Amino acid sequence: MAVERRKYWIRHLILIVVVVVVLFPMVWLVSTSVRRDQAAFSSNLFSSRITFQHYRNLLFPERSVGRLILDLQSATYATGEYRGRSQEDLKKTVERYLVKFEDLMDESEEMVASIENGTSAIEKELKEKESLIIREMNEVRLRDKALFEERLQEIGELSEVKMAYAVGELLETTAPSLEGVYPFYIDLLGERADPIVISLETYRKLYEDVFLYRDETLGAIKELEFENKDEVVRSLESIENYISLSSIDYSEWRRVEWLRVINRYLRDVESTMPQAEQDALNGVRTKLYDSFRAAGDAWEEVEAAAEKVSQDLSLLAEEAFGPEYHEYVSAIEELGVVEADKEAVEKALATSESALAELEDSFQVALPTILSEKSKLSALIPPLQIVISKGVEEYTAVSEARLKSSLDEVDSARKTIGLLQQQLAEMQNVQELSSSLSELLGEMVWFSDNKEALANASGNSEVSKGIDVINIAISNLSRILPVLETSISEYVEVSENTTSLRKELKSLEERSEILGSRIAELKEEADRAEAEYLMALESIRIKSTLALVEEEIASLEDGRAYVSKTTDILDTYFGIRASNRYRTLGWYDDFDRANREARDGTALLNQLISTMRDMKEELSSKVNHYIDLRFLGTTVTLDDFGTMQETYNSLFQQVNARYQRASRLISDLIEKPASYSASYDGELREIDKALFRANQIWVQKESTYFYFVRWLLNSVIVALSVSLISVAVAALAAYPFSRMRFRGRKQGLLGLLLIQMFPTIMFMVALYALLQFIGGLIPFLGLNTLGGLIFAYSGGIAFNIWLIKGYYDTISNSLEEAAMIDGATKFQAFTKVILPLARPILAVVAILTFMSIFNEYLIARILLQDMNKWTYAVGLWQFSGRFETSWGPFTAAALIGAVPMVIFFLVLQDYIVGGLTQGGVKE
Amino acid sequence: LSRKRFVIFLFSLAILAIFNAFSLWSVYLLFADGNFGLMVTMIVLTLLIDIIALNPKGYPYRYMIPAMILLFILTLYPMYYTFRTAFTNYGTGHLFTRQQSIQKLLSDYFYIPESPEEFEFSIFIELDDYKPTDRFITLLKSKETGALFAAPRPQPVTKDAEGNITLATAKMVQVSGDSFSTGGVSYTLSISPDDKILAIRATSGERFIYFYSPQDDSTRPNAPFYFSEIRGIWLRNAEFTDSEGNQVRLFPNSLYTTFATTERKYALRTETTFDAGRAVQETVVYNRQTNRTLVEEGGFFYDIDENGNEFAVEGYISDVGFWNFVRMFRDPKISGPFFQVFGWTFAWAGLSVLFSFTIGLALAITLNDKRLKGKKIYRTLLIIPWAVPAFISALVWRNGFFNETYGVLNRFIVQGLFGLEPIKWLNDAFWAKVSVLLVNTWLGFPYMMTVSLGALQSIPEEFYEASSIDGATKFQRFRKITFPLLMVTVAPLLVGSFAFNFNNFTGIYLVTQGGPAIVGASTPAGATDILISYTFKLAFEGRGQDFGFASAISILIFIIVAGFSWINFKLSGSFEEVSR
DSSP states (O other): OHHHHHHHHHHHHHHHHHHHHHHHHHHHHHHHHTBSSOGGGOSOSSOSOBOOHHHHHHHSOOOOHHHHHHHHHHHHHTOGGGTTOOHHHHHHHHHHHHHHHHHHHHHHHHHHHHHHHHHHHHHHHHHHHHHHHHHHHHHHHHHHHHHHHHHHHHHOOOOHHHHHHHHHHHHHTSOOOSSTTHHHHHHHHGGGGHHHHHHHHHHHHHHHHHHHHHHHHHHHHHTOOOTTHHHHHHHHHGGGGTBOSSOBOHHHHIIIIIIIIIHHHHHHHHHTSOHHHHHHHHHHHHHHHHHHHHHHHHHHHHHHHHHHHHHHHHTHHHHHHOHHHHHHHHHHHHHHHHHHHHHHHHHHHHHHHHHHHHHHHHHHHHHHHHHHHHHHHHHHHHHHHHHHHHTOOOOOHHHHHHHHHHHHHHHHHHHHHHHHHHHHHTOSTTHHHHHHHHHHHHHHHHHHHTHHHHHHTTTSHHHHHHHHHHHHHHHHHHHHHHHHHHHHHHHHHHHHHHHHHHHHHHHHHHHHHHHHHHHHHHHHHHHHHHHHHHHHHHHHHHHHHHHHHHSOOOSHHHHHHHHHHHHHHHHHHHOOOHHHHTHHHHHHHHHHHHHHHHHHHHHHHHHHHHHHHHHHHHHHHHHHHHHHHHHTTOOOOOHHHHHHHHHHHHHHHHHHHHHHHHHHHHHHHHHSOOTTGGGGHHHHHHHHHHHHHHHHHHSOOOGGGGGHHHHHHHHHHHHHHHHHHHHHHHHHHHHHHHHOOOTTHHHHHHHHHHHHHSOOTTHHHHHHHHHHHHHHHSGGGSTTSHHHHHHHHTTOOHHHHHHHHHHHHHSOTHHHHHHHHTTOOHHHHIIIIIHHHTHHHHHHHHHHHHHHHHHOOHHHHHHOOSGGGOOHHHHHHHHHHHTSSOHHHHHHHHHHHHHHHHHHHHHTHHHHHHHHHHHTOOO | OHHHHHHHHHHHHHHHHHHHHHHHHHHHHHHHHTOHHHHHHHHHHHHHHHHHHHOGGGHHHHTTHHHHHHHIIIIIHHHHHHHHHHTBOOBTTBOSOHHHHHHHHHHHOEEOOSSOOEEEEEEEEEEETTEEEEEEEEEEEETTTOOEEEEOOOEEEEEOTTSOEEEEEEEOEEOBTTEEEETTEEEEEEEOTTSOEEEEEETTSOEEEEEEOTTOGGGGGGHHHIIIIIIIIIITTEEEEOTTSOEEEEOGGGTTSSEEEEEESEEEEEEEEEETTEEEEEEEEEETTTTEEOEEETTEEEEEOTTSOEEEEEEOOOBOTTHHHHHHHHOHHHHHHHHHHHHHHHHHHHHHHHHHHHHHHHHHHHHOOTTOTTHHHHHHHHHHHHHSOHHHHHHHIIIIISOTTTOHIIIIIIITTTOOOOOOTTTSHHHHHHHHHHHHHHHHHHHHHHHHHHHHHTSOHHHHHHHHHTTOOHHHHIIIIIHHHHHHHHHHHHHHHHHHHHTOHHHHHHHHTTOSBOTTOSSOOBTTOOHHHHHHHHHHSSSSOOHHHHHHHHHHHHHHHHHHHHHHHHHHTHHHHHHO
16 A cells, blocks of 8 residues: 555656646746846846736836827827827827826826835945944954964965975066065065065165155245146156056156156256255255156066066976976976967868868869860871871871971970879879879870871871861860969979978877876876965965954955955855855945945936926927917927927936846845845835836837737627627538438538638638728728628638537437427427527537637738737737847736636636547647 | 518518629629629529528528528638639739739829920818818919919829729819819919919809919928828829820929829730731730830730830739649749658648657556546646647747747756757757747647547446456556557547648747748748748748749648548548438
């Protein structure tokens, strides 16, 4: 029994997995339709920020500000859907829109207030919690400290040489400096770094001098009045830009500040001063310049020293980690070079190989000519042979000369071809050309060999015809020969090049193999050394931050500095992600950013609201007059709409950009709750809501939203009408098929079957023309009308007749007979007895028809043009194209149509399954 | 009672009479329209109904009258139409009958003679409650002679499908002194002291005031009304005929700011040709400008330009015999993609059935256990993909799941879960096929599951009991009992499903639109196109429509599907039901 139960457990598990997989698209559909964010761009599959806005937009579309401005304009100008409305009607509409406009402005203000309330509340509370954050950070700092110390203990003391080597590696990527981490490294090196220490000390003194003399110069000119004093003072004060504890740019300073400003102006000033004062000023000025230059020189020395030390340190590798490690490192370096060379050679090789292929292709083009000329010549030989073998002398001077000149040309062509053939003889890939050339040569040789004999017979008509052939052949050949010559010489050149490249590649490959195997041999030893080296590195880097962890964090600024300095080490050596560790601080910063965006946006929005209010007042004062004027036949344009539109476009875009960013940040805060955000969750959601609503109030809404309900209604009207017509007609027509015997019954049933198999795609061409014709007679059945669509759909009754007939067959005859004995007519028996009994199948057929018509979109798409006449299916199809990434509206629209159908289906599933499997056709 | 029946009889007779009257009327109109196919359909339908209604033996057929009307007009006629079209070149360039094409040639083509007479013009409009209306009179003034003409609003002669006027005509009459008369009404001009025409007054009392003239800047504010209501509707294709029979139209060379005399480019004339030694009088179209007869060839009228080259002017629908069918096999640019589409149609239908049946059957077997709890719930949940309208599911899959950049599959599964390169679900021929099959399997397996479940439940328990006594293994039981018995019921349904998928337009078109396009095809064929979607694209999409070819494929599909259905009926024994 226990075994049985377990089996069911597995079966349930499998079924649940299958159900989850199968229903995933549906779950996605539902969850996406209620998402507030842009699902297509979100990194989350689901979201907790839920809204029914998409449904509201579709079912109860609201005119947003952007939409309202356009509609106001259309209504005032009586264009678009307002065309042809009466004056009064237009005025009322405009009035209504203006009221709505005012309402939206009020609501915007409310939203702004609500955003501000929320943010300021959080802000205030956060201020109070600042000290808490700092305390938390200090706790974290102490934990870090413990971590660091523990790790250092683990690593233990490493030999001085190893440490020095590791520091040397670090120095290579760290610029010399008197502040930051550099002095710490230098300190670790002890006397090895003496040259750097000494030169740095010199630099520090000069650095201080520079500032000293700068101040003195400033003091000296303080009392003076001269034309460019301000400029000089600025220049002197900006000296910090050129010199610091970690860098100096002497030449730039000299060019930009000294020569152009300080020296230039002060020299002028000095020339107007008494000698003594002049000397004094000149003295400090010169000292400033000298010390700056000396500092520049000193810095160069620092860099040289650093370079030297760093080089010395890199030589320690062998001493620190053994010769194998040293070799290993240099082998790897060399391998890198070899591989790079190899790649370059391979590239060159590929280029020349494709050049060869290209040339081979052009040889292929020459082949037909060569072959055909060859066969011409070879066909010529046998008849000439016969002539020669007769040995009859038959020539004139003219004919002999003509023959000789032809054969001379053959000879010269032969020489050229011979050379070409020789060149090609050893090439692998062009054997075809080479052999065809040599065949051609063979034929040509015959002519040369029999020159004399031919000359003797040159008067013979055969021979003279032969000469013509030869001439043609030679002239054809001479067309391609020069081309062939150049390409063959190119070919030869390139293939030589290719060969040498191949050789080079081979030697490089060998070298790389050797290096590779050596590296593999050394690897074990090297790995151990590498591990030690890394450990040394780690210990140095941790030590360099030890000072930092000691220091108390006093403010948020300190905290941020602390985070930025320790992030890297914590991440690399302890695998701790800063974003997780300092969540509260990160949270605080994120909120701060969101707050700033929201505040900027709000300022702009307030401006936009007040501008819009003014414009609206202006507009409402004259819009009625305008409408009057228009109805009198005078059309002027109102600039107000233009300016309104422009203001809206430019300002709202800015507001929206900021609000969108704020909304995104806040949604992140909500979606990834730190323990911290829970207490603000309510407020955050409130802000989020207000931001979203503000966007909804202002954003330009799709015009399609306003048609959606109409589409649904159209679909229901059409589907309902068709299912009623279809059931009525089919129920009637099925009766005689089931109950009576008449001529053509069997053929009729088969015909119905055949009819439903015909693909209806091309029907639409006929139906289009048909409805066009009918529309001329009966307007409500024409093209682009729902009536016409209903009519067109009503043709699909063949299958329904079959279904209903099948059901009638199951109803016993006796009931009708009884009714007819009681005096009912056949028709009465049908309506009073059969129809009530057949109610279930009629219902099923009606519902099936309803569903299939509701889902049909092809015919509807072709027959209906006006947007407000579309059916739901056509609309949704347009929706899906238009909103390829706006999944919210699309999924909501899809669900609105799908849910009733699914419920229908599930409730009636037994009937539907029964009905359909009987017919053997799906849908 | 008999009186009641008599009333019913009279009533029916009245309805029949009305029906007859209506169909006669439409037959007349159809005849005038040249739509003989529908005309014959209507005649046959009417005769049939009359016979059924009046013949006492026609009683059983009377029930079918409404169905007949619908089937004749909405199914049989379109079928006939499709058959008919399959043997024509109906399509872009060949959209009208020959008669209509000639009519177009005669009415739509104009040329401007070398030195046309130009007219400046001004529009006078009647006001209604101080608002301009579209009742207007055009005054034309010859640039050459300064003579003044007047024309009333032109009468529309032809309109296009959207109801726009394509030709409107009126007579223009010379103004003598300050009055003229046209259409039985005489008009007087009101002229100001400085010799400007301010208004035109009709004897019947209407007053047309000076409204707009392209030559008069002071009327500029009225330009919008003129352009949208007067020129855009009435004057664009207006043609005024003067007393000498010259046509005057808006002059393109002056950007429509003047009228000018134009000439019809084509006209009819009789030519005598010799056919087998006998002189035959033939009516031909000729170009009045060049005096050349148009050449008629392959459903086109060709004109000849000054270099002697023929160029097509108007095409018309003409019979091409079996050309459309031959094209499927002969023309390599058509037959290549066609065979690809043809092959894929079978693969698609077959694989769809295979996948959905395999999955459906597996689930049915899992569910088919009386002791399994929650069976009904599982079944209901698993049936949902079937319950959702297929076109909605298809669109959801396409938009939400298969999108290359944003789609759920690529972002969360292919890249997110497996870290692979994004798959081109819709733009790669192979993956597009995978996509449509995936969707169709998802849509189709619930049906298969339901059907198999029903079939499994109808297998009697005794068989299993007997086999377990014989010591059969589970697999043996499935292979020897379950599967064969299942197939008896399910096989016809599988064939039916195959036939359905063979024509499953939604499953293809809404997911991939048939794409990606097959390279080098001269027709709009795509890698996932099946015959039916290919037909649709041929007929309704792209720049060139080819109704003739599309119809030919329709007929091919019909033959194939009918073949499958025949097999199906053989399997399910439906034929016996028919002849019962």
